Amino acid sequence: MRLPLAAPFEPHPEQSSRHQIRKALRRRRRSLSRHQQRQAASALAQRLMASPALYRARHIGIYLANDGEIDPAPYVTAARQRGVQFYLPVLHRFRDGHMEFAPYNETTPLQPNRFGIPEPVFNGGHGRPTWALDAVLMPLVGFDLEGGRLGMGGGFYDRTFEFVRQTPRLAPKLIGLAHEIQRVVRLPIEPWDIPLDGIVTDQCRYRV
Ligand SMILES: Nc1nc2c(c(=O)[nH]1)N(C=O)[C@@H](CNc1ccc(C(=O)N[C@@H](CCC(=O)O)C(=O)O)cc1)CN2
Ligand SMILES: Nc1ncnc2c1ncn2[C@@H]1O[C@H](COP(=O)(O)OP(=O)(O)OP(=O)(O)O)[C@@H](O)[C@H]1O
Numbered sequence: 001m002r003l004p005l006a007a008p009f010e011p012h013p014e015q016s017s018r019h020q021i022r023k024a025l026r027r028r029r030r031s032l033s034r035h036q037q038r039q040a041a042s043a044l045a046q047r048l049m050a051s052p053a054l055y056r057a058r059h060i061g062i063y064l065a066n067d068g069e070i071d072p073a074p075y076v077t078a079a080r081q082r083g084v085q086f087y088l089p090v091l092h093r094f095r096d097g098h099m100e101f102a103p104y105n106e107t108t109p110l111q112p113n114r115f116g117i118p119e120p121v122f123n124g125g126h127g128r129p130t131w132a133l134d135a136v137l138m139p140l141v142g143f144d145l146e147g148g149r150l151g152m153g154g155g156f157y158d159r160t161f162e163f164v165r166q167t168p169r170l171a172p173k174l175i176g177l178a179h180e181i182q183r184v185v186r187l188p189i190e191p192w193d194i195p196l197d198g199i200v201t202d203q204c205r206y207r208v
Helices: 018-030 034-049 073-080 156-160
Strands: 059-062 085-091 099-104 110-112 118-120 135-138 173-178 196-203
Touching: 034 073, 034 196, 073 085, 085 118, 085 156, 099 156, 099 173
Parallel strands: 059 085, 059 135, 135 173, 173 196
Antiparallel strands: 085 099, 110 118
């Protein structure tokens, strides 16, 4: 029997700003136990491996889990064996608030960025242009079923993928990864928000 999904988060009217929703949902995801995190990561891997949206993807942007984010590592290990090449975001050396994507495998040297998240040591050499990725699997703090995404508040993903507005046909599929408990009834939308094409959680695939 399929268990019903948890009800989406519905902020109280007095805690409905992006800042307050972010705070509540970061606390939620950080409160998951190691056991819950492991189960979620493995369920996520199965759903991603079964997702038609990723069948033909060969170059995929990914992230290293931080702050209670759902961990894509088991998926990365499985998909690599099928020949997928992964890329990690690196804070851009010159373009403030932007990221570039550097190749990532088991031997890639990493160093912490200014937020303490490990990223590849990268001099721009063998990066892949962002538009040439087939898909980008994005971390997020909250999501809704309209494609709304709430991130950590730096605007990094929104700036980096702003170009998809101009060239939607030459753009990677943007897929958010999350715990089901990060779903929100409806996120407030900002003009700079780049909508997600789909979301995959430990419990469900939405729009992919
Ligand atoms: N795993 C992962 N990697 C990622 C992101 C992410 O959300 N998750 N990013 C997605 O954009 C970029 C980094 N963006 C971030 C923005 C703010 C904070 C953050 O923790 N801010 C602290 C306070 C600032 C500080 O420590 O200097 C905080 O809010 O508590 C972290 C990452 C690139 N890499
Ligand atoms: N394309 C853009 N150009 C200029 N500023 C932007 C752009 N996108 C976002 N910003 C700025 O970045 C700040 C943070 O945006 P927002 O709260 O949407 O980030 P986020 O989506 O939560 O974070 P992230 O994408 O890093 O996970 C906002 O103050 C916004 O003004």
